[in-house]
Amino acid sequence: MRKNIVTVAKELNLAPSTVSKVLNNNGKVSQKTRDRVMAYVKEVGYFQDASARILKSKRSYTLGILFSDISLVGLEHPFFSSILQSFKNYVEKEAYEIIFVVSKVGEREMSYLEWCLTKKVDGVLLVSGNLNNPYIKELVASDIPCVSTDFIMPNLTTIISDNEQGIELSIDFAKKLNRAYIDMIAGPSTSIAFQFRMDHFHKVMNKPVEPYFVIEAKGFGFQSGFDAAVRLLEQATRVPDYVIVGSDDLAFGAIRGFESKGYKVPDDISVIGFDDINFARIYSPALTTIRQDKKAIGEMAALKLIQMIQDKEPKRTELIKIPVILIERASTKIKM
Numbered sequence: 001m002r003k004n005i006v007t008v009a010k011e012l013n014l015a016p017s018t019v020s021k022v023l024n025n026n027g028k029v030s031q032k033t034r035d036r037v038m039a040y041v042k043e044v045g046y047f048q049d050a051s052a053r054i055l056k057s058k059r060s061y062t063l064g065i066l067f068s069d070i071s072l073v074g075l076e077h078p079f080f081s082s083i084l085q086s087f088k089n090y091v092e093k094e095a096y097e098i099i100f101v102v103s104k105v106g107e108r109e110m111s112y113l114e115w116c117l118t119k120k121v122d123g124v125l126l127v128s129g130n131l132n133n134p135y136i137k138e139l140v141a142s143d144i145p146c147v148s149t150d151f152i153m154p155n156l157t158t159i160i161s162d163n164e165q166g167i168e169l170s171i172d173f174a175k176k177l178n179r180a181y182i183d184m185i186a187g188p189s190t191s192i193a194f195q196f197r198m199d200h201f202h203k204v205m206n207k208p209v210e211p212y213f214v215i216e217a218k219g220f221g222f223q224s225g226f227d228a229a230v231r232l233l234e235q236a237t238r239v240p241d242y243v244i245v246g247s248d249d250l251a252f253g254a255i256r257g258f259e260s261k262g263y264k265v266p267d268d269i270s271v272i273g274f275d276d277i278n279f280a281r282i283y284s285p286a287l288t289t290i291r292q293d294k295k296a297i298g299e300m301a302a303l304k305l306i307q308m309i310q311d312k313e314p315k316r317t318e319l320i321k322i323p324v325i326l327i328e329r330a331s332t333k334i335k336m
Contacts, residue, residue, distance in 0.1 A: 064124040157316070180242075
Protein backbone atom coordinates (compact mmCIF):
# COMPACT_ATOMS: atom_id res chain seq x y z
CA MET A 1 0.00 0.00 0.00
CA ARG A 2 1.46 3.32 -1.07
CA LYS A 3 1.66 5.79 1.80
CA ASN A 4 0.54 9.39 1.63
CA ILE A 5 1.24 12.37 3.83
CA VAL A 6 -1.73 11.66 6.09
CA THR A 7 -0.80 8.06 6.82
CA VAL A 8 2.82 9.02 7.45
CA ALA A 9 1.70 11.75 9.84
CA LYS A 10 -0.57 9.35 11.73
CA GLU A 11 2.18 6.74 12.08
CA LEU A 12 4.52 9.36 13.49
CA ASN A 13 1.77 10.97 15.59
CA LEU A 14 2.34 14.31 13.88
CA ALA A 15 0.18 16.76 11.95
CA PRO A 16 0.30 16.38 8.15
CA SER A 17 1.38 20.01 7.95
CA THR A 18 4.43 19.21 10.09
CA VAL A 19 5.47 16.37 7.77
CA SER A 20 4.92 18.68 4.81
CA LYS A 21 7.16 21.36 6.35
CA VAL A 22 9.95 18.85 6.86
CA LEU A 23 9.76 17.51 3.32
CA ASN A 24 9.56 21.02 1.92
CA ASN A 25 12.36 22.16 4.24
CA ASN A 26 10.43 25.20 5.45
CA GLY A 27 8.47 26.37 8.47
CA LYS A 28 9.33 26.12 12.15
CA VAL A 29 9.95 22.49 13.09
CA SER A 30 12.37 21.32 15.76
CA GLN A 31 15.51 19.57 14.62
CA LYS A 32 14.51 16.51 16.65
CA THR A 33 11.23 16.25 14.73
CA ARG A 34 12.96 16.85 11.39
CA ASP A 35 15.43 14.05 12.10
CA ARG A 36 12.61 11.74 13.13
CA VAL A 37 10.61 12.36 9.95
CA MET A 38 13.63 12.01 7.67
CA ALA A 39 14.72 8.79 9.40
CA TYR A 40 11.24 7.37 8.86
CA VAL A 41 10.95 8.23 5.18
CA LYS A 42 14.43 6.90 4.56
CA GLU A 43 13.58 3.65 6.34
CA VAL A 44 10.39 2.97 4.40
CA GLY A 45 11.63 4.36 1.12
CA TYR A 46 8.82 6.89 1.19
CA PHE A 47 10.90 9.91 0.31
CA GLN A 48 12.15 8.52 -3.02
CA ASP A 49 8.73 7.22 -3.95
CA ALA A 50 6.37 9.95 -2.84
CA SER A 51 8.14 13.16 -1.93
CA ALA A 52 7.72 14.59 -5.39
CA ARG A 53 3.95 14.23 -5.12
CA ILE A 54 3.94 15.87 -1.68
CA LEU A 55 6.09 18.76 -2.82
CA LYS A 56 3.58 19.43 -5.60
CA SER A 57 0.60 19.14 -3.27
CA LYS A 58 -1.53 22.22 -2.81
CA ARG A 59 -2.77 21.04 0.59
CA SER A 60 -1.09 22.21 3.79
CA TYR A 61 -3.52 20.51 6.21
CA THR A 62 -3.58 23.80 8.10
CA LEU A 63 -6.72 25.80 8.86
CA GLY A 64 -6.76 29.46 9.85
CA ILE A 65 -8.83 30.81 12.73
CA LEU A 66 -9.85 34.46 12.47
CA PHE A 67 -10.89 35.67 15.91
CA SER A 68 -11.18 39.45 15.99
CA ASP A 69 -12.29 40.10 19.54
CA ILE A 70 -14.71 43.04 19.46
CA SER A 71 -15.95 42.12 22.96
CA LEU A 72 -12.44 42.59 24.44
CA VAL A 73 -12.71 39.30 26.36
CA GLY A 74 -10.19 37.38 24.26
CA LEU A 75 -9.99 33.62 24.01
CA GLU A 76 -11.63 33.34 27.44
CA HIS A 77 -14.91 34.37 25.78
CA PRO A 78 -17.33 31.78 27.25
CA PHE A 79 -19.32 31.33 24.04
CA PHE A 80 -16.77 31.49 21.23
CA SER A 81 -14.11 29.56 23.17
CA SER A 82 -16.48 26.58 23.37
CA ILE A 83 -17.13 26.74 19.64
CA LEU A 84 -13.40 26.89 18.97
CA GLN A 85 -12.77 23.85 21.14
CA SER A 86 -15.36 21.69 19.38
CA PHE A 87 -14.07 22.88 15.98
CA LYS A 88 -10.50 22.03 17.00
CA ASN A 89 -11.46 18.58 18.26
CA TYR A 90 -13.23 17.77 15.00
CA VAL A 91 -10.56 18.96 12.55
CA GLU A 92 -7.72 17.32 14.46
CA LYS A 93 -9.45 13.95 14.00
CA GLU A 94 -9.33 14.69 10.27
CA ALA A 95 -5.53 15.34 10.48
CA TYR A 96 -5.70 19.16 10.27
CA GLU A 97 -4.00 21.62 12.58
CA ILE A 98 -5.08 25.19 13.30
CA ILE A 99 -3.27 28.52 13.47
CA PHE A 100 -4.60 31.99 14.24
CA VAL A 101 -4.88 34.53 11.45
CA VAL A 102 -3.28 37.90 12.24
CA SER A 103 -2.83 41.17 10.36
CA LYS A 104 0.65 41.96 11.67
CA VAL A 105 3.86 39.93 11.73
CA GLY A 106 6.56 41.74 13.65
CA GLU A 107 6.47 45.28 12.34
CA ARG A 108 4.91 44.31 9.03
CA GLU A 109 1.23 45.03 8.42
CA MET A 110 -0.63 42.76 6.03
CA SER A 111 -4.23 41.96 5.16
CA TYR A 112 -5.84 38.75 6.38
CA LEU A 113 -5.82 37.47 2.81
CA GLU A 114 -2.12 38.20 2.37
CA TRP A 115 -1.36 36.40 5.63
CA CYS A 116 -3.41 33.35 4.61
CA LEU A 117 -1.72 33.17 1.22
CA THR A 118 1.69 33.46 2.85
CA LYS A 119 0.90 30.65 5.30
CA LYS A 120 -0.80 28.58 2.59
CA VAL A 121 -3.79 27.72 4.76
CA ASP A 122 -6.35 25.39 3.20
CA GLY A 123 -9.34 27.24 4.66
CA VAL A 124 -10.44 29.70 7.33
CA LEU A 125 -12.98 29.74 10.16
CA LEU A 126 -14.17 33.28 10.89
CA VAL A 127 -15.24 33.18 14.52
CA SER A 128 -16.05 36.78 15.40
CA GLY A 129 -15.20 40.34 14.46
CA ASN A 130 -16.43 43.54 12.89
CA LEU A 131 -18.61 42.87 9.87
CA ASN A 132 -17.41 46.10 8.24
CA ASN A 133 -13.70 45.24 8.42
CA PRO A 134 -12.38 45.51 4.82
CA TYR A 135 -9.78 42.79 5.49
CA ILE A 136 -12.56 40.35 6.34
CA LYS A 137 -14.55 41.28 3.25
CA GLU A 138 -11.45 40.80 1.09
CA LEU A 139 -10.77 37.36 2.57
CA VAL A 140 -14.35 36.15 2.07
CA ALA A 141 -14.31 37.40 -1.54
CA SER A 142 -11.12 35.43 -2.27
CA ASP A 143 -10.79 31.82 -3.46
CA ILE A 144 -9.83 30.56 0.02
CA PRO A 145 -12.65 28.41 1.51
CA CYS A 146 -14.27 30.19 4.46
CA VAL A 147 -17.00 29.43 6.96
CA SER A 148 -18.21 31.59 9.82
CA THR A 149 -20.02 31.35 13.14
CA ASP A 150 -20.70 35.08 13.27
CA PHE A 151 -20.79 36.81 9.87
CA ILE A 152 -23.39 36.72 7.13
CA MET A 153 -22.31 37.99 3.72
CA PRO A 154 -22.30 36.88 0.08
CA ASN A 155 -20.29 33.75 -0.78
CA LEU A 156 -19.97 32.71 2.86
CA THR A 157 -21.29 29.62 4.64
CA THR A 158 -22.45 30.62 8.11
CA ILE A 159 -23.42 28.40 11.02
CA ILE A 160 -25.30 30.15 13.84
CA SER A 161 -27.92 29.42 16.46
CA ASP A 162 -31.56 29.84 15.53
CA ASN A 163 -31.85 33.27 17.12
CA GLU A 164 -35.42 33.75 16.00
CA GLN A 165 -36.46 30.51 17.66
CA GLY A 166 -34.74 31.66 20.86
CA ILE A 167 -36.65 34.94 20.95
CA GLU A 168 -39.96 33.16 20.30
CA LEU A 169 -39.25 30.70 23.12
CA SER A 170 -38.47 33.62 25.43
CA ILE A 171 -41.67 35.50 24.62
CA ASP A 172 -43.86 32.39 24.85
CA PHE A 173 -42.33 31.66 28.25
CA ALA A 174 -43.23 35.15 29.47
CA LYS A 175 -46.87 34.46 28.66
CA LYS A 176 -46.74 31.17 30.58
CA LEU A 177 -45.44 33.11 33.59
CA ASN A 178 -48.31 35.61 33.32
CA ARG A 179 -45.85 38.45 32.61
CA ALA A 180 -47.44 41.19 30.53
CA TYR A 181 -44.79 43.95 30.43
CA ILE A 182 -42.13 42.39 28.19
CA ASP A 183 -39.05 44.48 27.37
CA MET A 184 -35.62 43.76 25.90
CA ILE A 185 -32.01 44.67 26.59
CA ALA A 186 -30.29 44.00 23.27
CA GLY A 187 -26.58 43.58 22.67
CA PRO A 188 -24.65 45.97 20.40
CA SER A 189 -25.93 45.78 16.82
CA THR A 190 -22.35 45.43 15.53
CA SER A 191 -22.91 41.71 16.22
CA ILE A 192 -25.16 40.05 13.65
CA ALA A 193 -26.53 37.65 16.29
CA PHE A 194 -27.60 40.53 18.54
CA GLN A 195 -29.12 42.28 15.54
CA PHE A 196 -31.13 39.17 14.62
CA ARG A 197 -32.44 38.83 18.17
CA MET A 198 -33.48 42.47 18.41
CA ASP A 199 -35.08 42.54 14.95
CA HIS A 200 -37.11 39.40 15.66
CA PHE A 201 -38.20 40.75 19.03
CA HIS A 202 -39.61 43.81 17.24
CA LYS A 203 -41.29 41.56 14.68
CA VAL A 204 -42.98 39.30 17.21
CA MET A 205 -43.96 42.21 19.46
CA ASN A 206 -45.32 44.24 16.56
CA LYS A 207 -48.84 44.58 17.98
CA PRO A 208 -48.59 43.91 21.71
CA VAL A 209 -51.46 44.40 24.11
CA GLU A 210 -49.07 46.48 26.21
CA PRO A 211 -46.30 48.78 24.90
CA TYR A 212 -42.77 47.46 24.98
CA PHE A 213 -39.29 49.03 25.21
CA VAL A 214 -35.90 48.05 23.80
CA ILE A 215 -32.59 49.31 25.14
CA GLU A 216 -29.37 48.56 23.21
CA ALA A 217 -26.41 47.92 25.51
CA LYS A 218 -23.30 49.93 24.69
CA GLY A 219 -20.94 47.00 25.26
CA PHE A 220 -20.84 43.25 25.74
CA GLY A 221 -20.12 42.70 29.44
CA PHE A 222 -21.50 42.95 32.96
CA GLN A 223 -21.23 46.74 33.32
CA SER A 224 -22.98 47.33 30.00
CA GLY A 225 -25.86 45.13 31.15
CA PHE A 226 -26.03 46.97 34.48
CA ASP A 227 -26.12 50.39 32.78
CA ALA A 228 -28.72 49.26 30.23
CA ALA A 229 -31.03 48.01 33.00
CA VAL A 230 -30.84 51.37 34.76
CA ARG A 231 -31.54 53.19 31.48
CA LEU A 232 -34.51 50.92 30.82
CA LEU A 233 -36.06 51.81 34.18
CA GLU A 234 -35.47 55.51 33.48
CA GLN A 235 -36.94 55.51 29.97
CA ALA A 236 -39.85 53.08 30.20
CA THR A 237 -43.25 54.53 31.11
CA ARG A 238 -43.91 51.54 33.42
CA VAL A 239 -41.76 49.00 35.22
CA PRO A 240 -41.19 45.84 33.18
CA ASP A 241 -42.03 42.51 34.78
CA TYR A 242 -40.12 40.40 32.23
CA VAL A 243 -36.91 41.35 30.41
CA ILE A 244 -35.26 39.40 27.60
CA VAL A 245 -31.51 40.08 27.51
CA GLY A 246 -29.33 39.50 24.45
CA SER A 247 -26.64 37.48 26.25
CA ASP A 248 -25.92 35.89 29.62
CA ASP A 249 -23.07 38.31 30.36
CA LEU A 250 -25.41 41.26 29.84
CA ALA A 251 -28.12 39.52 31.88
CA PHE A 252 -25.82 39.16 34.90
CA GLY A 253 -25.27 42.92 34.90
CA ALA A 254 -28.94 43.68 34.23
CA ILE A 255 -30.04 41.70 37.29
CA ARG A 256 -27.73 43.73 39.52
CA GLY A 257 -28.87 46.93 37.79
CA PHE A 258 -32.51 46.22 38.60
CA GLU A 259 -31.59 45.30 42.17
CA SER A 260 -29.67 48.56 42.58
CA LYS A 261 -32.96 50.39 42.03
CA GLY A 262 -34.81 48.33 44.61
CA TYR A 263 -36.44 45.70 42.40
CA LYS A 264 -36.21 41.99 43.19
CA VAL A 265 -35.37 39.36 40.59
CA PRO A 266 -37.45 37.29 39.87
CA ASP A 267 -40.31 38.55 42.10
CA ASP A 268 -40.64 42.02 40.59
CA ILE A 269 -38.79 41.50 37.31
CA SER A 270 -38.07 38.14 35.69
CA VAL A 271 -34.89 38.05 33.58
CA ILE A 272 -33.96 35.61 30.81
CA GLY A 273 -30.57 35.51 29.07
CA PHE A 274 -29.22 33.98 25.87
CA ASP A 275 -26.24 31.55 25.59
CA ASP A 276 -26.24 29.30 28.67
CA ILE A 277 -22.58 29.77 29.49
CA ASN A 278 -21.27 27.69 32.41
CA PHE A 279 -21.56 30.55 34.93
CA ALA A 280 -25.31 30.90 34.28
CA ARG A 281 -26.26 27.96 36.51
CA ILE A 282 -24.18 29.14 39.49
CA TYR A 283 -25.06 32.84 39.35
CA SER A 284 -27.40 34.20 42.02
CA PRO A 285 -30.16 33.86 41.05
CA ALA A 286 -29.37 31.04 38.65
CA LEU A 287 -30.14 32.37 35.19
CA THR A 288 -33.01 31.22 33.01
CA THR A 289 -31.61 31.36 29.49
CA ILE A 290 -31.66 30.16 25.90
CA ARG A 291 -29.09 27.42 25.45
CA GLN A 292 -27.03 27.53 22.27
CA ASP A 293 -25.54 24.21 21.14
CA LYS A 294 -21.92 25.38 20.94
CA LYS A 295 -20.59 21.90 20.26
CA ALA A 296 -22.93 21.42 17.29
CA ILE A 297 -22.01 24.84 15.87
CA GLY A 298 -18.28 24.13 16.05
CA GLU A 299 -18.60 20.64 14.57
CA MET A 300 -20.85 21.78 11.74
CA ALA A 301 -18.41 24.59 10.90
CA ALA A 302 -15.57 22.06 10.76
CA LEU A 303 -17.57 19.62 8.63
CA LYS A 304 -18.59 22.27 6.09
CA LEU A 305 -15.10 23.76 5.82
CA ILE A 306 -13.41 20.38 5.27
CA GLN A 307 -16.05 19.45 2.67
CA MET A 308 -15.34 22.69 0.80
CA ILE A 309 -11.60 21.97 0.83
CA GLN A 310 -11.75 18.30 -0.13
CA ASP A 311 -14.50 18.58 -2.73
CA LYS A 312 -13.21 21.90 -4.09
CA GLU A 313 -16.72 23.25 -3.85
CA PRO A 314 -17.30 26.79 -5.13
CA LYS A 315 -18.21 29.36 -2.53
CA ARG A 316 -21.89 30.04 -2.00
CA THR A 317 -24.09 31.98 0.38
CA GLU A 318 -25.47 29.53 2.92
CA LEU A 319 -27.02 30.00 6.37
CA ILE A 320 -27.31 26.98 8.66
CA LYS A 321 -29.31 27.45 11.86
CA ILE A 322 -28.71 25.22 14.87
CA PRO A 323 -31.79 24.74 17.14
CA VAL A 324 -31.84 26.20 20.67
CA ILE A 325 -33.70 25.25 23.85
CA LEU A 326 -34.96 27.18 26.87
CA ILE A 327 -33.40 26.35 30.24
CA GLU A 328 -35.57 27.40 33.20
CA ARG A 329 -33.83 28.45 36.41
CA ALA A 330 -34.38 30.83 39.33
CA SER A 331 -34.26 34.24 37.58
CA THR A 332 -37.83 33.78 36.35
CA LYS A 333 -41.04 32.82 38.14
CA ILE A 334 -44.77 32.89 37.60
CA LYS A 335 -46.52 36.14 38.52
CA MET A 336 -49.34 35.57 40.98
